[in-house]
Amino acid sequence: MSDLKEYKCPACGGSVEFDSHSQKMKCPYCDTEFELDTLKAYDEQLEKEAEQKDDISGWQTDAGSEWQEGETEGMNVYTCKSCGGEIIAHENTGASNCPFCGNPVIMTEKFSGALRPDLVIPFKLDKKAAKEAYYKHIKGKKLLPKVFRKENHIDEIKGVYVPFWLFDADVDANARYKATKVRVWSDSDYDYTETSYYSVERAGNMAFAAVPVDGSSSMADDLMESIEPFKLKDAVDFQTAYLSGYLADKYDVTSEETVQRAHERMKRSAEEVLADTVKGYATVTPENTNVKVSGGAAKYALYPVWILNTTWKDKKYIFAMNGQTGKMTGDLPIDNGTYVKWLAGLTAVFSVIAYLAVWLIY
Numbered sequence: 297m298s299d300l301k302e303y304k305c306p307a308c309g310g311s312v313e314f315d316s317h318s319q320k321m322k323c324p325y326c327d328t329e330f331e332l333d334t335l336k337a338y339d340e341q342l343e344k345e346a347e348q349k350d351d352i353s354g355w356q357t358d359a360g361s362e363w364q365e366g367e368t369e370g371m372n373v374y375t376c377k378s379c380g381g382e383i384i385a386h387e388n389t390g391a392s393n394c395p396f397c398g399n400p401v402i403m404t405e406k407f408s409g410a411l412r413p414d415l416v417i418p419f420k421l422d423k424k425a426a427k428e429a430y431y432k433h434i435k436g437k438k439l440l441p442k443v444f445r446k447e448n449h450i451d452e453i454k455g456v457y458v459p460f461w462l463f464d465a466d467v468d469a470n471a472r473y474k475a476t477k478v479r480v481w482s483d484s485d486y487d488y489t490e491t492s493y494y495s496v497e498r499a500g501n502m503a504f505a506a507v508p509v510d511g512s513s514s515m516a517d518d519l520m521e522s523i524e525p526f527k528l529k530d531a532v533d534f535q536t537a538y539l540s541g542y543l544a545d546k547y548d549v550t551s552e553e554t555v556q557r558a559h560e561r562m563k564r565s566a567e568e569v570l571a572d573t574v575k576g577y578a579t580v581t582p583e584n585t586n587v588k589v590s591g592g593a594a595k596y597a598l599y600p601v602w603i604l605n606t607t608w609k610d611k612k613y614i615f616a617m618n619g620q621t622g623k624m625t626g627d628l629p630i631d632n633g634t635y636v637k638w639l640a641g642l643t644a645v646f647s648v649i650a651y652l653a654v655w656l657i658y
């Protein structure tokens with residue numbers, strides 16, 4: 297009985313043919329030999345994978361709750377006309393400048409609607425600690441423009457609660473890798489290299505707890521991710537009292553809209569965990585991963601962040617610090633005027649070294 301099905305070579309993608317000489321399946325392009333059963337199993341695996349799709353239907357997104365009556369009393373929404381950012385502050389705290397871009401904000405409405413957070417991680421590090429961290433961050437940066445050092449500017453650093461959606465989920469993950477092992481040997485006439493190709497499969501079940509995705513478009517996702525992790529052990533049930541003296545960023549990305557991102561974060565982690573178990577090969581190339589989530593549930597939490605925005609030559613520079621752990625991030629520009637001066641100084645040092653070198657040689 298002949299098998300008319302065409303198989304693709306897992307090594308190079310060419311069409312595999314039956315080789316009567318070796319009585320095996322052989323790829324005429326790369327000369328790799330296969331057992332028919334191996335090819336069949338591989339082919340079935342590919343077909344199975346083609347049917348699988350990431351499934352995000354299992355996610356539950358009903359995070360947050362309703363505010364109780366009187367709870368939002370005295371809380372106002374301030375809007376930035378420049379970047380569109382919306383922040384919430386108690387009238388006693390007030391807000392004058394946008395924490396995201398530094399431009400003036402105006403009070404636009406009494407805070408109402410939106411969801412009540414489930415959890416809050418209260419600020420552990422106060423403004424003094426935030427300013428100290430900032431000074432440390434800019435310390436020794438000789439080329440920094442002056443505006444970044446001005447005391448009255450640094451005083452603008454703001455404590456902002458950033459909204460996060462936290463996702464719990466059980467994840468079923470499977471992955472397939474193309475891997476190779478290489479054997480090299482010689483006899484008196486030739487050097488031989490034998491490359492064996494493996495299709496490696498891994499599958500596992502993982503439980504994720506409180507994977508955070510920020511619910512604010514004002515805060516850049518990569519910026520927030522760079523000051524993670526926030527430790528959930530300090531989270532407490534939300535009370536309005538925690539907001540006093542601080543600003544709260546009003547979420548503008550709903551939990552439904554962040555599901556895809558949460559899914560991707562878990563998928564990435566699952567891939568890393570599975571890939572870590574593929575050992576002992578010369579090369580490993582991921583070919584396919586599938587992640588199925590079940591029992592995904594969400595919570596709405598506020599995380600504490602210290603933010604300082606500086607505009608220099610029409611560009612925004614943001615410094616952010618995790619208000620719980622002190623982990624910080626921030627990019628700083630180089631002032632070209634200062635750079636030239638600094639370079640001049642550097643050249644002088646170089647010539648001294650060159651002189652010494654010459655002196656040592658002769």
Ligand SMILES: [Zn+2]
Pocket residue numbers: 305306307308309310323324325326327328
């Ligand atoms: Zn081939």
Ligand SMILES: [Zn+2]
Pocket residue numbers: 376377378379380381394395396397398399
């Ligand atoms: Zn703004």
